[in-house]
Amino acid sequence: MNYKKLAVILSLILSMEIVAHPSLIIENITLIDAENPVRLKQTVLIEDGKIQSIIDPTEIIEEQENSHTVIDGSGKFLIPGLWDAHVHLTFIPEIDHETYFNLFLKNGITSIRDTGAVIEKLQPSLNYIKENPNKTPRLFYAGPLIDGRDRVYKGKEPGFPELSIGIDESSDIENVVNDLLDNGVTFLKSYEMLSKDTYLELLKIAKKNNLRVTGHIPLSIDLEEAIEAGLGGMQHVRNMDLACSLDAPELLTKRRTQLENENDIEGSALRTQIHSSQRYYAIDNHDPKRCLRIIKKLAEYGVFQTPTLTINTLDSRRFYADLKWRETYQYLPEKARNNWQEGSIKSTNLAVTDNALIFDKWSLDLVNIMNQEGVKIIAGTDTPIGYLTPGFSLHKELELLFEAGMTTREVLRSATITPAEFLSIENQMGTIDEGKLADLVILNSNPLESISNTQDIHMVISKGIIQ
Numbered sequence: 001m002n003y004k005k006l007a008v009i010l011s012l013i014l015s016m017e018i019v020a021h022p023s024l025i026i027e028n029i030t031l032i033d034a035e036n037p038v039r040l041k042q043t044v045l046i047e048d049g050k051i052q053s054i055i056d057p058t059e060i061i062e063e064q065e066n067s068h069t070v071i072d073g074s075g076k077f078l079i080p081g082l083w084d085a086h087v088h089l090t091f092i093p094e095i096d097h098e099t100y101f102n103l104f105l106k107n108g109i110t111s112i113r114d115t116g117a118v119i120e121k122l123q124p125s126l127n128y129i130k131e132n133p134n135k136t137p138r139l140f141y142a143g144p145l146i147d148g149r150d151r152v153y154k155g156k157e158p159g160f161p162e163l164s165i166g167i168d169e170s171s172d173i174e175n176v177v178n179d180l181l182d183n184g185v186t187f188l189k190s191y192e193m194l195s196k197d198t199y200l201e202l203l204k205i206a207k208k209n210n211l212r213v214t215g216h217i218p219l220s221i222d223l224e225e226a227i228e229a230g231l232g233g234m235q236h237v238r239n240m241d242l243a244c245s246l247d248a249p250e251l252l253t254k255r256r257t258q259l260e261n262e263n264d265i266e267g268s269a270l271r272t273q274i275h276s277s278q279r280y281y282a283i284d285n286h287d288p289k290r291c292l293r294i295i296k297k298l299a300e301y302g303v304f305q306t307p308t309l310t311i312n313t314l315d316s317r318r319f320y321a322d323l324k325w326r327e328t329y330q331y332l333p334e335k336a337r338n339n340w341q342e343g344s345i346k347s348t349n350l351a352v353t354d355n356a357l358i359f360d361k362w363s364l365d366l367v368n369i370m371n372q373e374g375v376k377i378i379a380g381t382d383t384p385i386g387y388l389t390p391g392f393s394l395h396k397e398l399e400l401l402f403e404a405g406m407t408t409r410e411v412l413r414s415a416t417i418t419p420a421e422f423l424s425i426e427n428q429m430g431t432i433d434e435g436k437l438a439d440l441v442i443l444n445s446n447p448l449e450s451i452s453n454t455q456d457i458h459m460v461i462s463k464g465i466i467q
């Protein structure tokens, strides 16, 4: 019975009633998506927010030309609207939802996945979308991070705003999940302090409701066990470091002891303590054979990976040190702009550590192997964390995925078809085909030649409306 709830929410997000849908004709354009071969000089008819038909230009009748807005696509390229599949709309209160939505659309991002926000704080964004469906992207959200009793993001310390709820063995998880569904979530996000048994129970109940669980793998569980128990996705390639170590079982035992016994420090501090004691040791003692076995298992079980290379390489690449990057701060509200400017300068003065460089290379190498082994890769950034400007940062992520070894077509897939697949809505979006939703971007240059060309935007169409 419950599985129907998700279907209802999804169809609401996908149908989004727009008053007075304009009809568009994009003429003489090259169609590029990650599924179809390149189609030259096509004409695309858009009606009621959908791609009505893809036709030969000679088939256009005069009547249509008069009743539709005609866009000349000569020399241009049409791609499906992009996704940023890892955003936190409520992480920095100084950035309002209107700014986010404008920046996403301006950058060709017509769908976003919020991967952690308490519903109450997300509510203004949801209301805004409802009131302004024709100038907002589609928003799919997990609601709060589902963490253990000792939560990491509970709003007590700077850098750790309230993003989570905590559950343990005594919780009525069925009720928690039901409540989230009533609040419109379309997937769940688990977090690191969950106990093994609670996590396994959560996976079970999520499955019953057709919800995929993505997130950080709890520190208390073996990754392979989590894969077999049905986890739906991973973020930041996190936990791969620990799971791919020669000493993975010993590290897990140590973590469990720490989780059980360190009761006198905050969850956020304990989490950091565990990672700093294990991450670089684990990477240093990387076991390629064990790692390949795990990666093959991720592919076999269809686990989605959102590597967020922008955030994984933040301390090594330091985008914020680049003056050109800082120009994107001009689109932020004044308070955020000033904070970011100041913070960027301060961080730029710090030296790049060896560990940051090691983590950078390790992250990119891992993404390359995962991609080669058929793990489904999703593009996401973690904006607005790390001075990653909403919208602009997705294009950085695409460049990094390419640098890691993915082809331009594979990168395009990671920001179009694959995130739709995660929500099982790939029959409605992600490619340029008749009947699909008209979330589209017109580019001035070919993204298959250089993935940076996704930044060369001529026009964005969201829900069939020119932005």
Ligand SMILES: [Zn+2]
Pocket (backbone or CB within 6 Å): 086, 088, 115, 116, 382
């Ligand atoms: Zn995140």
